[in-house]
Amino acid sequence: MKKIDMLEIDDCKLFDDIINAKNALNIHKDEVKSQYKHYQDNFASLEKVKADQNLETIKDELINCYENPTNPFKFAKNTLWDKFKEQRDDDKCPYCMIENARELDHYFSKTNYPEYSVFIPNPMPCCSICNREKGDRIIKNNQRQYINFYHDNIPDYQFLFVEFTWASDGIPESKVYLMFPKTDTSEIKNTNANAHRSIRLWIFCLSIGQLKCR
Numbered sequence: 001m002k003k004i005d006m007l008e009i010d011d012c013k014l015f016d017d018i019i020n021a022k023n024a025l026n027i028h029k030d031e032v033k034s035q036y037k038h039y040q041d042n043f044a045s046l047e048k049v050k051a052d053q054n055l056e057t058i059k060d061e062l063i064n065c066y067e068n069p070t071n072p073f074k075f076a077k078n079t080l081w082d083k084f085k086e087q088r089d090d091d092k093c094p095y096c097m098i099e100n101a102r103e104l105d106h107y108f109s110k111t112n113y114p115e116y117s118v119f120i121p122n123p124m125p126c127c128s129i130c131n132r133e134k135g136d137r138i139i140k141n142n143q144r145q146y147i148n149f150y151h152d153n154i155p156d157y158q159f160l161f162v163e164f165t166w167a168s169d170g171i172p173e174s175k176v177y178l179m180f181p182k183t184d185t186s187e188i189k190n191t192n193a194n195a196h197r198s199i200r201l202w203i204f205c206l207s208i209g210q211l212k213c214r
Contacts, residue, residue, distance in 0.1 A: 003094075003150075003152070004084060004088075004125070005083060005087050006120075006121055006151075007079060007080045007120050009076060009079075011119055011120055011121070012033050014072055014073065014076055014118070015029065015032060015036070015119075017070070017072035017073075018065050018069075018070050018073050018118055025062070031054065031055060032055065032062070034052075035051075035115040035116070038050070039108075039116065039121065039122070043151050046107075046148055047142060047143060049108060051112055051113045051114075051115070052115060055114065055115050056114075058114075062114035062115055062118075063110045063114050065117055066110060066117040077104070077123075080104075080120060081125065084101070084125045093126045093129075093130050094124070094125065095126055095130040095134075095149075096127060096129070098127075099129055099130070100127060101126050102128060103126060103127065103128050103131045104125060104126075105123065105124055106123050107123070108122055108138055109135075121150060124150060159180055160176070160177075160178060161177055161179055162175070162176050163175045163177075
């Protein structure tokens, strides 16, 4: 897992450019921009991000901004991909570091948080497997279930380990565990590893044989 740099742009101006010809969204643009600020104010505590239920009436229009993008958003999305590729030696998915990132995962899903459909800090590159397995649910019991690769501190040393053993019947077994120095203060260490679905994504890739021998 590796931290990735977020694309820094004027998100409010981008939204204005996107909705320029969309009357229904123009009426609600101040509410959407207020949600953008709410998200930005909670970069360090994303579990506090809440959807605005008042925007449910324009949910389809907001999602459509992503699924049928205008030229301004196409440009922003291409720039996001360019930045991602420039930062890394490869284009591996930040979740599993196995498959190539070919899709954008909405950290807060379009279904439950439509106001963040084209908010650039929200979508991040990942592979199709992790995108599918992550699903829509991001908060459980007021705790985030996934690492955010823009804002969480990711250790730059190995912390995920796998032990392989052979059972008495000759079937190989594996044990996946985390190990951190006592001085580590990263979000990964401070999250219950048994419930941390970011780690489970990696384990899932192993379980379906996605791990490639190097």
